[in-house]
Structures are given as structure tokens and as C-alpha cells.
Amino acid sequence: MVARIETFPDVVVEQLVYLLEPNDLFQLSLTSKTLFSIYSNASVWRSKSLHDFGNLFHIYTLFTTSTGLELYPDIQEKFEKEPTDWCRYYLSKNASVNEQEEEKLMDEADSEYAAAQAQLKQFQNDGNAAILNEVAAKMIRILDVFPAHGGCYYILAFILFVLNQLEEAVILLQMGRSVDSSFEPIDELEEEIQRILKGYGGEEDEPPLLANDTTLSAPLTEALLEIFSNFDKDKDNALNNKELGNFIYETNGSHPPPPFLRQMGQRFGSNSQGWLTKDGFLAFYLEQTLDDPSETRSDLGVHGYDPHTLKKRMEE
Known part of the structure; x- marks a missing residue:
């Protein structure tokens, strides 16, 4: 029994498209109506183009x-x-x-x-x-x-x-x-x-840090606002230089220079006095989280939160 190529499944015949040069395909297509129909199909030539030359x-x-x-x-x-x-x-x-x-x-x-x-x-x-x-x-x-x-x-x-x-x-x-x-x-x-x-x-059963590419998740936002409130001693919804300096010291263990404190407000959001606002604080953490989520989880741990659950640890 002689097997005829046009009796092969279409997917097998189409694989020849990747192996043969255009002139060879043209000559092959002239051997039967079935092959001519297959090799004249635009989708076949699209597949060959993307296969050989990339998409x-x-x-x-x-x-x-x-x-x-x-x-x-x-x-x-x-x-x-x-x-x-x-x-x-x-x-x-x-x-x-x-x-x-x-x-x-x-x-x-x-x-x-x-x-x-x-x-x-x-x-x-x-x-x-x-x-x-x-x-x-x-x-x-x-x-x-x-x-x-x-x-x-x-x-x-x-x-x-x-x-x-x-x-x-x-x-x-x-x-x-x-x-x-x-x-x-x-x-x-x-x-x-x-x-x-x-x-x-996060790992399985851990709340995410981001809701989407441009928004902090609700659990992380809640934790950050609690931290912000703890350092906003005068409750004016902004961290003045002393308050922001205390936050950075407790977070990183070093005192930032005054120009750095001003730049924080200018870059992420400040009030009329140049102090970092609540929205600016969140904007800073959005940028940091996008850059390195592990650093944000580490910061939460420093301030008494479980980095995995984003919840405040129980005081011993």
C-alpha cells in the first residue's frame, strides 16, 4: 500500500512548511489540489513567517x-x-x-x-x-x-x-x-x-502588597497608615522634619540629613510647609514596593508588624 502525502493529517503536512524553501513548497503544492489548498492558505504563510523571522x-x-x-x-x-x-x-x-x-x-x-x-x-x-x-x-x-x-x-x-x-x-x-x-x-x-x-x-495565604500595578493593597495601606499615625505626633496629617527623621531612624537605624527630608516631601507629596503628607508617605511606599517588595515587608517587621500577615504583632 502506497501512502499519499495528501492523506496525512493537515497538521503533519503543515509541518513541511517549516522545513521547505518557498520554491520547493510551490512545486509540492502543484502535485495535488489538497496540497495547493493547504499551502495557499494565508495562515500557513503567517506561521512560516513568524517561525523563521520572529513575531x-x-x-x-x-x-x-x-x-x-x-x-x-x-x-x-x-x-x-x-x-x-x-x-x-x-x-x-x-x-x-x-x-x-x-x-x-x-x-x-x-x-x-x-x-x-x-x-x-x-x-x-x-x-x-x-x-x-x-x-x-x-x-x-x-x-x-x-x-x-x-x-x-x-x-x-x-x-x-x-x-x-x-x-x-x-x-x-x-x-x-x-x-x-x-x-x-x-x-x-x-x-x-x-x-x-x-x-x-506573597506566599500562599499571604495578603498581597499590591492591588494592581499602581495601587497598594488594602491590608498594606491599613498597616502603613497606622505606622504613619504613630509618628504623626501632632496629628496634622503630615510628618514634619523631626517626625520624619524619627521614622527613618527607627526604620533604617540612621539619621537622615535635612536636605533628604525636604526632598522626600518634594518628591512624593508635601503640605504648604514642605512636610511629607499622608498621601506622600503612601506614594513613597508604592515606589519602594514596586522596586523591592521584600524591603517593604522588612520595614513592616521593624515597626512591629508580621511581614507575612501584615497584621500588628501582639505585644508580649
Whole structure:
């Protein structure tokens, strides 16, 4: 008995899409109406395009919607919308990649990647968000011609991590791992993100620290307001320099300089006298919790609260 290829399950026949070159697929499709129908399907060419060249359309949408960064017009034009003709897209993309020398392409990609790493260090020094936009654009351009560069996924995910878009960062890290499982920094960054996400939500049966990405949970807010009230001796809903200084000393064991106390109010919220308000106190803890939830739980422990239940410990 001779098995005919068109009698195989569609899913098996479709796997050939990933293995064959376009010309070979075209020749195969001419051997039967069934194969012609399968290999003329737009979804098949979409799958082959994303398999061979990566899903930069998804990366672009994920990155821009989560960060609010506006990447350069050429990138927006290429990746804001998926192609209407996936077969034509694949053929054009395949021709452009084949025309380039792979070794030269790798050298250029590695050079751009090294430059991006240096730019991220510059961002950590001066906090200029324009650097993130430039680095992200650079990484997407590299992936456009070298989709298996795991380092690009890592840097894009790191930018999301810096901007506290943790779930989205994990998605990019997983995409990067699928193209380069040997790139160890991907695992290291994901472990750090999972540690933070676990800190937000707590262990099983622990109340979370956050209600969402921008709001402290009700149990944590209640505990923080109780702590604030304990240090607000004059009950004016603000911590003057002495009160704030006492809070910081009891929390960290050191006396802050006066300029630091003024900056706290200016940055997070102050009254007309420049003193840290109740809302400013909560804003400070929101930022700290987003950055390192373990530090917030530690602070609660210092002030007599159980870091796991967020409840006041019973006095002995």
C-alpha cells in the first residue's frame, strides 16, 4: 500500500512548511489540489513567517503599549500592523535575508548590541528615557535581520523590567529563550522578576502588597497608615522634619540629613510647609514596593508588624 502525502493529517503536512524553501513548497503544492489548498492558505504563510523571522509585530505592540515609548517612524511603519499578504511578506523577507552575508550581519549585530549595553549603563546614571527608546529601536532592528539574537530579547525585557512592566518582560524573556536557550542572562533576569512578582503577591495565604500595578493593597495601606499615625505626633496629617527623621531612624537605624527630608516631601507629596503628607508617605511606599517588595515587608517587621500577615504583632 502506497501512502499519499495528501492523506496525512493537515497538521503533519503543515509541518513541511517549516522545513521547505518557498520554491520547493510551490512545486509540492502543484502535485495535488489538497496540497495547493493547504499551502495557499494565508495562515500557513503567517506561521512560516513568524517561525523563521520572529513575531516582531507582537513584540512591537507589547513593548509600545506597556511602556508608552514611541519607537521611530520606520519601525512603527514596519511593525505596527501585520501584513495583509503573508506569502508576499515571506518571499520579500526571505530574499532580503539571503542577499546578506551572515558573518557580516553577525558582526554588525554584535557591535550594535555592545553599544546598546553601554547606553543602558548611561541610562542608569542619568535616567534619560530617550536612551531607552533608542536602545529598544536598535534591538528591534537587529531582530529584523537576525531573529535568533537572544541578547536582543534580553535587553528589551530588561527595559520593561526597569519600567516595572514585569509580566510583559517575562513574555519577552520566554520568546528569547525559545530562540537561544543557552543565553544565561535570560534565566537570571526571569528569576529576579519572578522573585519580585512573588513578593508582590506573597506566599500562599499571604495578603498581597499590591492591588494592581499602581495601587497598594488594602491590608498594606491599613498597616502603613497606622505606622504613619504613630509618628504623626501632632496629628496634622503630615510628618514634619523631626517626625520624619524619627521614622527613618527607627526604620533604617540612621539619621537622615535635612536636605533628604525636604526632598522626600518634594518628591512624593508635601503640605504648604514642605512636610511629607499622608498621601506622600503612601506614594513613597508604592515606589519602594514596586522596586523591592521584600524591603517593604522588612520595614513592616521593624515597626512591629508580621511581614507575612501584615497584621500588628501582639505585644508580649
